[in-house]
Amino acid sequence: MTTKNKILDAAEDLFAxxxxxxxxxxxxxxxxxxxxxxxxxxxxxxxxxxxxxMSRYMNELAPNLEKALLDVGSDENASLNDVFSAFxxxxxxxxxxxxxxxxxxxxxxxRGYTDSQGFLRWFLTTQYPNVIQYFVDAVQRAYPELSPEDxxxxxxxxxxxxxxxxxxxxxxxxxAKNDFSRDLEIENLIExxxxxxxxxxAAPLK
Amino acid sequence: MTTKNKILDAAEDLFAxxxxxxxxxxxxxxxxxxxxxxxxxxxxxxxxxxxxxMSRYMNELAPNLEKALLDVGSDENASLNDVFSAFxxxxxxxxxxxxxxxxxxxxxxxRGYTDSQGFLRWFLTTQYPNVIQYFVDAVQRAYPELSPEDxxxxxxxxxxxxxxxxxxxxxxxxxAKNDFSRDLEIENLIExxxxxxxxxxAAPLK
DNA sequence: GTCTATAATGGGATAGAC
DNA sequence: GTCTATCCCATTATAGAC
Numbered sequence: 138m139t140t141k142n143k144i145l146d147a148a149e150d151l152f153a154x155x156x157x158x159x160x161x162x163x164x165x166x167x168x169x170x171x172x173x174x175x176x177x178x179x180x181x182x183x184x185x186x187x188x189x190x191m192s193r194y195m196n197e198l199a200p201n202l203e204k205a206l207l208d209v210g211s212d213e214n215a216s217l218n219d220v221f222s223a224f225x226x227x228x229x230x231x232x233x234x235x236x237x238x239x240x241x242x243x244x245x246x247x248r249g250y251t252d253s254q255g256f257l258r259w260f261l262t263t264q265y266p267n268v269i270q271y272f273v274d275a276v277q278r279a280y281p282e283l284s285p286e287d288x289x290x291x292x293x294x295x296x297x298x299x300x301x302x303x304x305x306x307x308x309x310x311x312x313a314k315n316d317f318s319r320d321l322e323i324e325n326l327i328e329x330x331x332x333x334x335x336x337x338x339a340a341p342l343k
Numbered sequence: 344m345t346t347k348n349k350i351l352d353a354a355e356d357l358f359a360x361x362x363x364x365x366x367x368x369x370x371x372x373x374x375x376x377x378x379x380x381x382x383x384x385x386x387x388x389x390x391x392x393x394x395x396x397m398s399r400y401m402n403e404l405a406p407n408l409e410k411a412l413l414d415v416g417s418d419e420n421a422s423l424n425d426v427f428s429a430f431x432x433x434x435x436x437x438x439x440x441x442x443x444x445x446x447x448x449x450x451x452x453x454r455g456y457t458d459s460q461g462f463l464r465w466f467l468t469t470q471y472p473n474v475i476q477y478f479v480d481a482v483q484r485a486y487p488e489l490s491p492e493d494x495x496x497x498x499x500x501x502x503x504x505x506x507x508x509x510x511x512x513x514x515x516x517x518x519a520k521n522d523f524s525r526d527l528e529i530e531n532l533i534e535x536x537x538x539x540x541x542x543x544x545a546a547p548l549k
Numbered sequence: 550g551t552c553t554a555t556a557a558t559g560g561g562a563t564a565g566a567c
Numbered sequence: 568g569t570c571t572a573t574c575c576c577a578t579t580a581t582a583g584a585c
Contacts, residue, residue: 140550156457158364161578172552177580179550251362251457251510258514286523293515294504294539301503304457309499317492333500333543340542346568367560378570383562385568 141179143169146235149190153244157187157252188260191249194242197234199265201227206268210275218335220275221295225327240306240323247304250296280339287342295334302330347385349375352441355396359450360513363393363458394466397455400448403440405471407433412474416481424541426481431533446512446529453510456502486545497544504540508532 147169151160162183166173180186205223209215231238249257262269276288283291302309306326313319353375357366368389372379386392411429415421437444455463468475482494489497508515512532519525 156364158362159458162580163578172550173579174552174581175550183579247457247507250507251453252365255511255514286519286525289518289522290515290535291539293511294508294536297507297511298500298504298543301456301507302500305499305503308461309496312495313492316495319492329496330500332546332549333497336546337504337539337543340538343538368562369560378568379561380563380570381568389561 140169140171140175143171144176144179144186145190145193148186149193149235149241149245152187152190152248153241156248157257159252184256187257191245191257191261192264194231194234194238194245195261195265198227198231198242199268201230203267203271206271206275210271210278213278215275215279216335217276217279217339218331220272220279221331221335223275225331228327229324240303243300243303244306247300250300276338282342283338291338291340295338298330298334298337302326346375346377346381349377350382350385350392351396351399354392355399355441355447355451356443358393358396358454359447362454363463390462393463397451397463397467398470400437400440400444400451401467401471404433404437404448405474407436409473409477412477412481416477416484419484421481421485422541423482423485423545424537426478426485427537427541429481431537434533435530445533446509449505449509449529450512453506456506457510482544488548489544493548497546501540501544504536504543508536 144165148160148165151164151168162176163173165186166176176183176186180189202224205227206220209220209223212219228239228243231242235241249261273288273292276283276292303323303326306323309326310321310323313321350371354366354371357370357374368382369379371392372382382389382392386395408430411433412426415426415429418425434445434449437448441447455467479494479498482489482498509529509532512529515532516527516529519527
């Protein structure tokens, strides 16, 4: 367990809960039990640390996701439900990569869209363009009537649904337990949301 | 134009763009062209200022929204699309209340869910419970097969779609302009999103 | 590579003159 | 009600000893 990895782990957990702006280097180094100066020594700046935390996940996720999306994209009979379901296994496998990996990653993604004026959005779309392209292609094949413009909007709505749901997933799972006596996992949440977004994307055109 | 209102206006514009955490009192008073100490004199603290900014909108919006939701909720033949459409006029009328009112308010709502560890969510749900109740009732009537548990999930997904879309609406409208030569307003965005969320809430049950 | 100490900046809040 | 000046605290980042 190197200092660099201790920092990455601690930063990830704190960023997921409190956001990037809301987490200080002091909190990170304190949780990681390393010296305050270590962040700047190993990463150069807080911004670079944020990128490093996200890259660690994206480098793990991107190959699996690209493969799954290429597969479903080349299947003539794939439905929209199938396309969205292609995300499930790659995302869940992040739990093997790190404890709460799936939940953490999705929460970080949500933070990236609202914190820090979109620099993370820029980073992800420029660094991992294939994931997006393959996804768009697969949706296009499953629902050819959707114009590029309508697809743009609906995919953004979908991104919002996912990201927001996941960034408040802890609270949601708590409520489900209290109000409905349901002991759910992040996995069940993903199963709940897929019919919703598939129906949304497939909504009738005006 | 009182000092208090100058502060509220400036705070609102900055909060919408940069979030609550991302906006300093110095930026607010500088934009408002008032003295730094004025915020604490008039509002007591930054947190109270945030509440005041939100209350100004909620006090304007809540009566209109409650009325629209009660109306659509008492209509035997109202569809889910009708229920969601009930939000449109009350939301758009915020543009008469203040320039960019609709967009600003929705962005602030989005910020409230991700910034500042949910204190704003608590504030809104406890201060304006009727809006939520009437809305749930109207959805229940339009789609009675939906169990309370499924409704809970789907309404939360819907909240996520709206809030996320609106909190990145500036970026989205920019992209629409660049990629599709479309000069859209927040109004068009709302029209785009309603079919999506209505279809999502109405998705087939397992 | 790790530490202490500290620089440099910016934050929210307040005291007290006017 | 408004202003200046300032307090006190937290932040990121770095210099320099070990």
